Amino acid sequence: xxxxxxxxxxxxxxxxxxxxxxxxxxxxxxxxxxxxxxxxxxxxxxxxxxxxxxxxxxxxxxxxxxxxxxxxxxxxxxxxxxxxxxxxxxxxxxxxxxxxxxxxxxxxxxxxxxxxxxxxxxxxxxxxxxxxxxxxxxxxxxxxxxxxxxxxxxxxxxxxxxxxxxxxxxxxxxxxxxxxxxxxxxxxxxxxxxxxxxxxxxxxxxxxxxxxxxxxxxxxxxxxxxxxxxxxxxxxxxxxxxxxxxxxxxxxxxxxxxxxxxxxxxxxxxxxxxxxxxxxxxxxxxxxxxxxxxxxxxxxxxxxxxxxxxxxxxxxxxxxxxxxxxxxxxxxxxxxxxxxxxxxxxxxxxxxxxxxxxxxxxxxxxxxxxxxxxxxxxxxxxxxxxxxxxxxxxxxxxxxxxxxxxxxxxxxxxxxxxxxxxxxxxxxxxxxxxxxxxxxxxxxxxxxxxxxxxxxxxxxxxx
Amino acid sequence: xxxxxxxxxxxxxxxxxxxxxxxxxxxxxxxxxxxxxxxxxxxxxxxxxxxxxxxxxxxxxxxxxxxxxxxxxxxxxxxxxxxxxxxxxxxxxxxxxxxxxxxxxxxxxxxxxxxxxxxxxxxxxxxxxxxxxxxxxxxxxxxxxxxxxxxxxxxxxxxxxxxxxxxxxxxxxxxxxxxxxxxxxxxxxxxxxxxxxxxxxxxxxxx
Numbered sequence: 001x002x003x004x005x006x007x008x009x010x011x012x013x014x015x016x017x018x019x020x021x022x023x024x025x026x027x028x029x030x031x032x033x034x035x036x037x038x039x040x041x042x043x044x045x046x047x048x049x050x051x052x053x054x055x056x057x058x059x060x061x062x063x064x065x066x067x068x069x070x071x072x073x074x075x076x077x078x079x080x081x082x083x084x085x086x087x088x089x090x091x092x093x094x095x096x097x098x099x100x101x102x103x104x105x106x107x108x109x110x111x112x113x114x115x116x117x118x119x120x121x122x123x124x125x126x127x128x129x130x131x132x133x134x135x136x137x138x139x140x141x142x143x144x145x146x147x148x149x150x151x152x153x154x155x156x157x158x159x160x161x162x163x164x165x166x167x168x169x170x171x172x173x174x175x176x177x178x179x180x181x182x183x184x185x186x187x188x189x190x191x192x193x194x195x196x197x198x199x200x201x202x203x204x205x206x207x208x209x210x211x212x213x214x215x216x217x218x219x220x221x222x223x224x225x226x227x228x229x230x231x232x233x234x235x236x237x238x239x240x241x242x243x244x245x246x247x248x249x250x251x252x253x254x255x256x257x258x259x260x261x262x263x264x265x266x267x268x269x270x271x272x273x274x275x276x277x278x279x280x281x282x283x284x285x286x287x288x289x290x291x292x293x294x295x296x297x298x299x300x301x302x303x304x305x306x307x308x309x310x311x312x313x314x315x316x317x318x319x320x321x322x323x324x325x326x327x328x329x330x331x332x333x334x335x336x337x338x339x340x341x342x343x344x345x346x347x348x349x350x351x352x353x354x355x356x357x358x359x360x361x362x363x364x365x366x367x368x369x370x371x372x373x374x375x376x377x378x379x380x381x382x383x384x385x386x387x388x389x390x391x392x393x394x395x396x397x398x399x400x401x402x403x404x405x406x407x408x409x410x411x412x413x414x415x416x417x418x419x420x421x422x423x424x425x426x427x428x429x430x431x432x433x434x435x436x437x438x439x440x441x442x443x444x445x446x447x448x449x450x451x452x453x454x455x456x457x458x459x460x461x462x463x
Numbered sequence: 464x465x466x467x468x469x470x471x472x473x474x475x476x477x478x479x480x481x482x483x484x485x486x487x488x489x490x491x492x493x494x495x496x497x498x499x500x501x502x503x504x505x506x507x508x509x510x511x512x513x514x515x516x517x518x519x520x521x522x523x524x525x526x527x528x529x530x531x532x533x534x535x536x537x538x539x540x541x542x543x544x545x546x547x548x549x550x551x552x553x554x555x556x557x558x559x560x561x562x563x564x565x566x567x568x569x570x571x572x573x574x575x576x577x578x579x580x581x582x583x584x585x586x587x588x589x590x591x592x593x594x595x596x597x598x599x600x601x602x603x604x605x606x607x608x609x610x611x612x613x614x615x616x617x618x619x620x621x622x623x624x625x626x627x628x629x630x631x632x633x634x635x636x637x638x639x640x641x642x643x644x645x646x647x648x649x650x651x652x653x654x655x656x657x658x659x660x661x662x663x664x665x666x667x668x669x670x
């Protein structure tokens with residue numbers, strides 16, 4: 001038998017059939033849905049008289065449109081948001097789908113709660129009408145972001161029709177320097193390979209840096225695979241994966257059942273002699289605190305660097321920056337920690353630790369938000385006293401949701417505000433103001449920038 | 464079965480810019496909806512508002528043109544399918560580009576919106592031909608060629624046929640009219656259940 005990657009093995013296990021046109025009909029073992037991309041999908045199956053094929057493998061939550069202030073009682077103040085939520089509630093009730101609704105202790109961003117509940121497991125195929133579904137690949141799953149027509153296909157048939165992507169191994173060797181996080185790693189990778197560089201590929205992340213990284217860091221990396229144009233990203237499951245999953249709500253509860261699942265997970269890892277269609281290596285030691293200066297996640301530099309001479313004119317015009325200028329010292333207006341990229345408990349712990357250890361208060365004139373990715377994260381953070389650390393230091397500590405990542409809820413930039421953001425996209429208008437500006441960076445860098453009121457090298461604080 | 468789409472005829476216009484993400488095609492503020500209706504009016508809304516009538520989608524000469532020529536990695540970012548109906552409701556029937564983001568291209572074929580790729584040299588040539596000119600094109604998926612149709616002679620060199628590509632599966636889906644993937648997936652019948660039964664985790668019951 002020839003050597004295989006995890007991707008090959010999981011793909012083969014879930015292959016229903018190969019179509020005459022060359023596509024694979026792939027069974028989707030876990031379907032996650034939310035209020036933005038599912039309302040149009042349910043009528044698509046209902047008008048054909050179909051039911052949800054695997055309702056017990058379909059889970060829903062509400063995240064994009066929810067307010068993150070305490071005022072999130074029903075009906076929601078925004079009638080359009082309320083309408084979307086009602087559609088989700090009705091569709092879930094009608095089709096027997098478990099919904100982690102507003103007010104549920106497990107509500108949160110879909111890509112945070114999947115892993116948190118142990119729904120996400122190695123060896124699964126996972127789909128969600130949301131591009132950041134790639135997050136779940138951190139567990140060694142094939143996790144695909146899909147459009148609404150495909151959501152309907154998964155609802156009605158349990159399947160997707162797909163071209164099998166190639167696999168590129170991305171090795172992050174050595175170790176990371178002081179103050180460097182998973183976010184810096186993935187921003188550096190996207191910078192090197194380009195936002196379209198992953199076209200036609202699944203990314204397998206490996207190397208010592210990834211092996212030593214906790215699950216939440218791996219999730220940050222896989223989360224942004226899509227920003228590199230890859231179809232998905234994954235990490236082979238190991239003891240760290242196993243340790244994270246043990247005891248979570250939807251993993252096998254008995255010792256025997258868990259051991260059986262674990263053995264199966266480990267049997268799916270890429271074979272030692274597996275070959276890849278492409279290979280890329282990056283040295284951990286060389287990665288700096290990364291910041292974007294432009295309007296896509298590939299337009300980034302090390303915090304002490306200068307904006308490239310050949311930077312895109314459109315990006316410079318929108319951001320108000322000049323080619324060749326430094327970004328350090330640029331005044332910020334807003335600081336945001338949260339999103340499916342960096343809204344997990346370890347992100348909040350790291351941020352709170354920095355604030356406490358170095359006495360970092362939010363600088364005057366900066367609006368600073370910490371938005372937990374889920375109610376569980378919020379509760380955990382509150383119990384550990386992190387919420388208090390944030391609020392005492394001038395941060396607003398909010399309720400769970402997508403918040404300022406994408407401007408479908410009340411959290412938005414105003415005018416040309418510049419936001420130091422731990423989210424995943426710096427597209428024009430992404431944070432809600434048609435002229436608002438986003439600089440993507442790690443949560444640690446966001447804390448540093450919030451404290452100084454300007455773009456800052458986190459290492460200056462740490463040293 | 465949907466209608467067969469083996470060609471598109473229409474006048475073409477150019478929208479410059481690499482990595483045109485779906486947030487730009489349809490900003491998030493227009494996603495607060497439970498249908499795909501009424502999106503066309505707000506396609507590229509943010510960019511159009513800033514250019515005050517000078518955006519390619521607002522130029523008078525581009526009205527009723529149905530073939531859009533774009534640059535690299537068109538439709539990157541968010542998986543929002545809304546971007547496809549927004550373009551189609553505006554009147555776009557086909558897009559010619561250097562490359563497309565994967566999710567966008569999948570969404571497009573699922574709605575019968577044709578996306579074809581051409582190489583960089585011919586892309587430049589095509590853009591040059593479109594500059595200041597009204598050109599009616601035929602994109603023919605049978606021979607995978609883009610040709611100029613309509614009145615000749617033209618003041619410039621006549622546009623020659625340009626070879627174009629798209630994933631073979633997408634091509635077959637469009638020309639046979641089988642681009643409704645849900646119907647195709649259903650045809651697998653009991654194979655779906657058989658595959659699910661092989662997977663131990665699929666038996667887990669929600670609690």
